[in-house]
Amino acid sequence: MKNKEVAQILDEIAALLEIKGENKYKIAAYQEAARRIENLPEDIERLFKQGKLYQIKGIGESIGQKIKEYLTTGKVSYLEELRKEIPPEILELLKIPGIGPKLAYRLYAELGIKDIDSLEKAAKEGKIRVLPRLGPKVEQNILEAIKEYREKQTVPERIPLGVALPLTEEIVNYLSQYPFIENIVPAGSLRRRKETIGDIDILITTSDMDRVNQVLKNLPILKNILAAGPTKTSIIVEPGIQVDFRVVEKSSFGAALQYFTGSKQHNIKLRELAIKKGLKINEYGVFRISDNKKIGGEKEEDIYEILGLQYIPPELREDQGEIESAMEGKLPNLVEERDILGDMHVHTDWSDGANTLEEMVEVAYKLGYKYVVISDHSQALGVAGGLTPEQIEKQRLKIQELNRKYRDFKILHSIEANILSDGSIDLPEEVLKNFDLVIAGLHSGFKQPKEKITERLVSAIKNPWVDIISHPTGRLINKRPAYEVDLPTILYWAKETGTVLEINAQPDRLDLCDIDARIAREKYGIYLSIGTDSHDIRSYSLIRYGIAVARRAWLQKEDIINTYPWEEAKLKLKRYRNQK
C-alpha cells in the first residue's frame, strides 16, 4: 500500500505552498486529498490501475495527475520544483509550536534561517525582534518552544490508547468526587478510540472554575501547569502527557462535546451541511443564521437531529462516509462489549501465561462468557514454552475433564500454532485436526521479503485446519512496524478459504487495525474474531480495545464470530464447513 507515501507527498506540497503564501484553499485541497488517501479503505495503487482515482473525493484533475506521476515514475516533478524554490529544511521550523508558514517564510527570507539551530541562534542574539510586527515576546516564546521541542524528541510521539484510556479514567474518577464538578467527560480522539492519542481532552461543566483549577493544582499525578484560565486549563501529568480541560456552560455541553470530540474533518463536513440548511454550528450550539437564534446544543444528540442525521457514534466520526450513511439512515449497529460471548485467544501457564488453566477458565466463566478459547503456544516457539504433541494431548484430556465441571459454559481447546519460515504449521495434521479450532500466527522471520511473508501466510490460510490467523500484520504500536505483507492477497485468500482474521485486542497490537478490518469485512466479507491474547486473568479486560477497533471498523455484531453461541460460531469456521 502506497497510500501513506502518497499522503506524505501531498502534505509536503501543501506545506511548501503554505510557506510560499499560496491561496489557502488550494493548500487545503492538497491537505484534504492527503487525509482522504491516508484513511482510504483501499489500496490507492489498485484504484489507480482500475482507473478509479477520480472517484475519490477531493482528487481532481491536478492532484490526480500528480498521484499518477508518482505511482508510475516514483517522482512528482511539481514537488521537485517546489523543493528547489524553498529548501525543505524550512519545514522543520514548522515543528516549533507558534511558528506557522508565514513566520517560517519570513525568518527564512529575511534572516536566512533554515533550521532549528540557526533559529535558536537568531533568537538569542535578538535578531528577530527587530523585524516589523515581531517583538521580544515572540523571541522568548520561540526559545521556550525550542527547548520543549527538544525535550519532547525523546518521548514517543503519540500515546497508545492502552495508556491514555486508563489514565483518563483515573483522572475523571478522581475529579468526579467533587460536587462543584457537574459533568466531566473525555472528548477528542480518545473518545473516538483512536489507537493512539495526541493529548487528552476533558470537558467539564462547573459553577466554579477557580475551585476546579485549585483541585487540578493538587492533582496527585500533576507534573506542571501550562496554562490556567477561566475556560481552559492545560496541565502535564506524570508520564509526560498533556491534558486539556475545557469548561463550558451547561446549555452548551452537547455542542462542546460534539465539537471537541472531532474529528476535524467530520466537524467541517457537519458545518458545511448546516450552512446549506441556513444554520450555523459552533461549540456553543446550533444557531439559525437568519436571526441568530440558538436552536440546540445542550445535548450532543441535538446537533445530529437538527441536521436530519442519525446519531453518529464517536468511533465513526472520521469523515469516512459516516455522514452520508447517517443521512440515509444506514449507519451500522456497531458491536458492543456485551455482545461478546467468549474470548477467542487466551494463554495459560501450560505455555507462557502467568495463570493456570483452571484459573483462566474460572475467570472467563465468572465474567459471564459462554465459552473461552484456550490457545497456548505450540512447540516451535521454544522461548514461550510451546506445547509438544504429547503435552497437547494431556491438555486436551485436562480440558475434557474441566468441561464436565461447568454448565452452560464451554472450554474450547485450541492452539496458537506457528507459521514456519516455509509456510508450514509446526504441528502435524493428525494433531491439528483434534482441536476444536486452530489459530495460527507468524512469530518469526519478520524480516523476510514481502513475497516470502505473503506466501507463508497464504500457505497457512490454505491449510484446511487453520481456522483463524492471529495478529495478521504483526505490528507493535510505537515499537515495530507491520512486517512486509501484501494485504489484498491475504484478504483474497482468507475470503476464498473461509479463514477468519483476528482483531488482537492487546493495546500495543490492535491487529488487524481499524482500517484493515473494515476492508476485510466490507470488501471481502471475511469474518473477524476478537481475542485478548491474555497471558493472565487481568488481561481479559483488554477486550474493550478490540471492541474499539471493531467499532471504528464499522463492524456489527454479526461480523464477529465470537458474538455467536459456539454452536453457531463453529459453522463459520473452515473445519466445520468442510466437514459438511
Next chain:
DNA sequence: GCCGTTTTCGGCCCGACTGTTTTCAGTCG
C-alpha cells in the same frame, strides 16, 4: 485545487488566543 438537490463560477468551518498593533494577522485546535 475542488466541487455542485440553490452553482461549471464563486464559493470553500468556526472561534479563541496572542502579540503586535489601534484594527488585525497569524497560529492553533
